[in-house]
Amino acid sequence: xxxxxxxxxxxxxxxxxxxxxxxxxxxxxxxxxxxxxxxxxxxxxxxxxxxxxxxxxxxxxxxxxxxxxxxxxxxxxxxxxxxxxxxxxxxxxxxxxxxxxxxxxxxxxxxxxxxxxxxxxxxxxxxxxxxxxxxxxxxxxxxxxxxxxxxxxxxxxxxxxxxxxxxxxxxxxxxxxxxxxxxxxxxxxxxxxxxxxxxxxxxxxxxxxxxxxxxxxxx
Amino acid sequence: xxxxxxxxxxxxxxxxxxxxxxxxxxxxxxxxxxxxxxxxxxxxxxxxxxxxxxxxxxxxxxxxxxxxxxxxxxxxxxxxxxxxxxxxxxxxxxxxxxxxxxxxxxxxxxxxxxxxxxxxxxxxxxxxxxxxxxxxxxxxxxxxxxxxxxxxxxxxxxxxxxxxxxxxxxxxxxxxxxxxxxxxxxxxxxxxxxxxxxxxxxxxxxxxxxxxxxxxxxx
DNA sequence: TTATGATTCATACGTTCGTTTTAATCATAA
DNA sequence: TTATGATTAAAACGAACGTATGAATCATAA
Numbered sequence: 129x130x131x132x133x134x135x136x137x138x139x140x141x142x143x144x145x146x147x148x149x150x151x152x153x154x155x156x157x158x159x160x161x162x163x164x165x166x167x168x169x170x171x172x173x174x175x176x177x178x179x180x181x182x183x184x185x186x187x188x189x190x191x192x193x194x195x196x197x198x199x200x201x202x203x204x205x206x207x208x209x210x211x212x213x214x215x216x217x218x219x220x221x222x223x224x225x226x227x228x229x230x231x232x233x234x235x236x237x238x239x240x241x242x243x244x245x246x247x248x249x250x251x252x253x254x255x256x257x258x259x260x261x262x263x264x265x266x267x268x269x270x271x272x273x274x275x276x277x278x279x280x281x282x283x284x285x286x287x288x289x290x291x292x293x294x295x296x297x298x299x300x301x302x303x304x305x306x307x308x309x310x311x312x313x314x315x316x317x318x319x320x321x322x323x324x325x326x327x328x329x330x331x332x333x334x335x336x337x338x339x340x341x342x343x344x345x346x347x
Numbered sequence: 348x349x350x351x352x353x354x355x356x357x358x359x360x361x362x363x364x365x366x367x368x369x370x371x372x373x374x375x376x377x378x379x380x381x382x383x384x385x386x387x388x389x390x391x392x393x394x395x396x397x398x399x400x401x402x403x404x405x406x407x408x409x410x411x412x413x414x415x416x417x418x419x420x421x422x423x424x425x426x427x428x429x430x431x432x433x434x435x436x437x438x439x440x441x442x443x444x445x446x447x448x449x450x451x452x453x454x455x456x457x458x459x460x461x462x463x464x465x466x467x468x469x470x471x472x473x474x475x476x477x478x479x480x481x482x483x484x485x486x487x488x489x490x491x492x493x494x495x496x497x498x499x500x501x502x503x504x505x506x507x508x509x510x511x512x513x514x515x516x517x518x519x520x521x522x523x524x525x526x527x528x529x530x531x532x533x534x535x536x537x538x539x540x541x542x543x544x545x546x547x548x549x550x551x552x553x554x555x556x557x558x559x560x561x562x563x564x565x566x
Numbered sequence: 567t568t569a570t571g572a573t574t575c576a577t578a579c580g581t582t583c584g585t586t587t588t589a590a591t592c593a594t595a596a
Numbered sequence: 597t598t599a600t601g602a603t604t605a606a607a608a609c610g611a612a613c614g615t616a617t618g619a620a621t622c623a624t625a626a
Contacts, residue, residue: 158613158614244493247471250522278403299469300514301511307467310507318504336512
């Protein structure tokens, strides 16, 4: 009784994750999901209640671990620092590096979930935004505070804005749509895909830290 | 005969722009659009042929001017430089500043179009991505070349990636969803909305330039 | 072995979707 | 004024949508 159930649930979650990533929430139908999962159409409503609840569960399955891990790493950093502020680069790596390193872990969704998350941060549906805001709230508050302490000379409003920009750069990078076809053929040939992913992390980290530590704008 | 036509077309485009921005392409129905525009349901198919074509026209109406302006400004900069490379900050401002300054121009879509564009860069629908790629191709090639010349010591692949990151930070910033509720109440009260917009441009510019000029990552 | 609750299945419900059709209405030129 | 082509209008199309129903099937405990 237990085996089949878990199996069906997981198959639905996997299919939903991939299809929501590929076609968006509104652009994915229940019939596509159950078709790809190889389960009956009614299984989604039986196991999850509704399409909206399924979407939330797709995220919860990955985000619970991610945000706990982010909390844990920041705990560690602050314990090591022993009262001193944590280095900005360590905070940025704890938040964004922890996220990006999920890409290599297929058991935690890998690139598929990362791309889904990146796209969903600009998703219009209200219920998704509300859900993500709730799911993230504690983590965002902790990391904002850590950055405030790490950069005491920078106005808090500026830090929040730059956190915002870092989120945007990251989510677009992991969404990986490249809507404007910036990455041309010669670059795709120059590096294979695992290379590109391995190099994305340090590349993005350099960019984020450069932006975070840039001179303040003059108004 | 001419007056009513243009009127109807524009009303549909305006409604489509706003609703696609608010609910996404798949999340917006023809009946919502024609309802808000105050026109008959069949008017969209009569004037534009299909929902997809309407979406493309919504973008073309704004992007044609934007990308021509971007070309024109870069022409000017290169003429002034007289063979010398153009400063990176000037290139970044020509590309992203020109975009952001549309926000204040209601005749060119204002914030509504900007937010639509920001969201659409991570939109999943294939036809939108293909359309945007085509619409942007010439501009992207010109700006990439300009950045290559402006930063001869930086590997081209790095420049392309950082262009990518800048696009992401910008599109997320203008999408303005703030899905993770980063900007809390005390910050909203501290600045009124026109203030926030006026300050967004220099803030984002500082961030982008800091990222663009950051030290190269060590692999 | 039988009873029980969990799960799967085929099927249908009512709604909404984008699009099409055909007729009415409009503005303009002859 | 009338003829003509452009535009608007009302209505309907078949398809696809998310969800609900009730029977069949399954695994397990008594």
